Amino acid sequence: MDRLTIGIVDDHPLLAEGIAAVLTRTGRMDVVSLGACASDLVTIVDTKHPDIMLVDLNMPGDAFAAIEDVSGRASDTKIIVFTASTSSDHAVRALSAGAAGFVLKGSQATELVEAIDTARRGDVFITPSFAARVISALHAKTAERRAQQNEVRLSVREEQIVKLLLCGKQNREIASALDLSEKTVKSYMTNLMAKLHARNRLEVVIAAQKLMPEARPPQSDR
Numbered sequence: 192m193d194r195l196t197i198g199i200v201d202d203h204p205l206l207a208e209g210i211a212a213v214l215t216r217t218g219r220m221d222v223v224s225l226g227a228c229a230s231d232l233v234t235i236v237d238t239k240h241p242d243i244m245l246v247d248l249n250m251p252g253d254a255f256a257a258i259e260d261v262s263g264r265a266s267d268t269k270i271i272v273f274t275a276s277t278s279s280d281h282a283v284r285a286l287s288a289g290a291a292g293f294v295l296k297g298s299q300a301t302e303l304v305e306a307i308d309t310a311r312r313g314d315v316f317i318t319p320s321f322a323a324r325v326i327s328a329l330h331a332k333t334a335e336r337r338a339q340q341n342e343v344r345l346s347v348r349e350e351q352i353v354k355l356l357l358c359g360k361q362n363r364e365i366a367s368a369l370d371l372s373e374k375t376v377k378s379y380m381t382n383l384m385a386k387l388h389a390r391n392r393l394e395v396v397i398a399a400q401k402l403m404p405e406a407r408p409p410q411s412d413r
Contacts, residue, residue, distance in 0.1 A: 196223045273303065279327070353399045
């Protein structure tokens with residue numbers, strides 16, 4: 192397995208160094224740079240191009256704007272918010288800006304590593320104990336936005352993609368299932384985000400669940 196490169200932005204140096212030590216001890220992650228403010232996030236991504244950026248929210252500068260800036264032009268770098276904030280509004284803003292994860296400080300190291308692996312696979316990770324609140328807030332935000340928009344109509348192909356997306360399929364798997372190129376699927380995803388007024392895959396899933404309730408995957412009996 193290829194080693195992952197990590198950047199960390201946190202205005203508490205000892206904490207940042209401690210996180211770096213924990214990740215380095217996994218034997219498959221290299222911390223390539225440390226920063227202490229929102230502008231450092233942009234600088235590190237532009238100069239080091241890490242696979243993952245761990246970003247605090249409570250630091251000098253506008254962290255949300257920096258996350259949105261990086262996510263909009265550096266899609267290969269996945270951003271995970273690692274913060275003490277338990278505000279569901281902060282989580283929604285960060286995920287809407289393009290973050291691929293929201294992990295609360297105080298979590299176990301294994302949870303942070305899981306978040307990194309999840310983001311690297313192209314999925315979204317939220318601290319489990321906090322996830323229900325965040326999903327509820329995202330639902331409310333999506334419902335409010337949808338109420339202000341005209342009825343959305345999906346094409347047959349878009350419905351096929353949405354159904355596979357709701358089953359947890361990634362772009363590559365969707366492309367294989369529908370005999371499309373991965374580039375074409377990415378184009379459809381871009382169009383779906385615009386049509387559903389979504390900022391990321393998670394919001395597409397939430398909006399699609401409301402639009403196509405019959406396409407929801409079956410619930411576990413557990």
